[in-house]
Ligand SMILES: Nc1ncnc2c1ncn2[C@@H]1O[C@H](COP(=O)(O)OP(=O)(O)O)[C@@H](O)[C@H]1O
């Protein structure tokens with residue numbers, strides 16, 4: 001996503017300080033921009049000021065010093081209720097009104113906005129649908145009848161129902177078991193693609209931060225230590241605190257943050273033939289491209305529309321004129337969005353050192369080799385980053 005978010009910032013914090021009456025300084029001279037449509041993750045240890053920063057944005061907390069701009073306007077000059085209607089707020093666990101049905105919970109902001117009855121109904125149905133809880137089945141239930149994951153989904157639906165420009169999320173999945181958490185993260189990523197909202201997401205889980213964030217802001221003791229894209233934090237941590245926090249010297253951890261498409265997979269000189277090719281043609285091509293499995297040479301076979309059918313081992317064929325098609329076997333593959341960690345697992349599980357990178361339509365996006373992963377670790381070790389330069 002690099003470079004996409006270079007337009008006008010949606011939210012700007014300018015030298016913001018927050019000192020509570022108790023004297024505790026929760027936020028120190030924080031300057032940060034959140035761009036339109038990006039997901040910015042705030043991360044740091046407990047007590048470092050993440051929640052306070054989020055609440056400063058929707059004015060549940062007001063700055064002691066400094067300014068916060070929303071769409072170019074100082075939030076202190078805005079009506080706080082109107083401001084909060086423009087910003088959905090999702091918090092951990094306790095977010096729902098227990099005495100209201102699921103649909104009434106989701107209808108809260110549309111009703112506050114005095115939306116006509118029919119429009120409220122449609123909005124509630126649409127938002128519950130978006131989070132996978134159709135209103136017919138779930139609308140009349142009570143929050144206590146739902147699982148933790150379902151409650152968080154309703155929380156997200158409620159935040160979306162006001163059609164906010166921004167969604168603020170404070171450890172929204174923090175109380176969920178790891179599996180449910182993973183599912184909800186994926187759902188939020190998919191929703192985000194569809195809705196294009198600006199999201200500020202607080203977490204203390206670095207894995208979640210790297211997965212969800214277009215950019216990640218690391219905080220410590222009320223201060224911003226570093227903000228950047230996940231890979232930038234890994235390859236150029238500002239100090240030891242960030243390096244330790246993101247695990248920059250832990251290659252396996254790094255592998256779970258780096259996506260296959262960011263490596264990037266190789267796309268040139270691949271041994272790919274059409275399904276009509278002969279073994280003779282396949283052999284010539286394999287010799288030119290030089291990618292092999294041990295001493296065994298192989299080609300990938302695609303159909304007329306470019307979809308990958310599998311691979312064909314071309315050792316020990318009988319006649320140059322035989323079609324490769326008859327020898328095609330399924331080839332292990334990985335999606336461009338998968339982590340390098342998952343790709344490595346797949347290699348190990350399948351006993352292969354080359355992995356096809358395929359999109360949803362089984363079209364080839366390249367080839368990831370074990371050698372590439374080795375070079376990735378070498379680059380990382382030498383401080384040259386976690387991608388492969390051409
Ligand atoms: N309402 C408050 N009154 C006094 N101190 C507070 C208040 N809210 C937060 N703090 C203090 O500010 C610091 C940052 O808190 P918080 O923003 O909740 O951190 P985080 O969300 O990163 O765990 C902590 O030391 C906390 O005790």
Ligand SMILES: [Mg+2]
Pocket residue numbers: 050051052
């Ligand atoms: Mg907090």
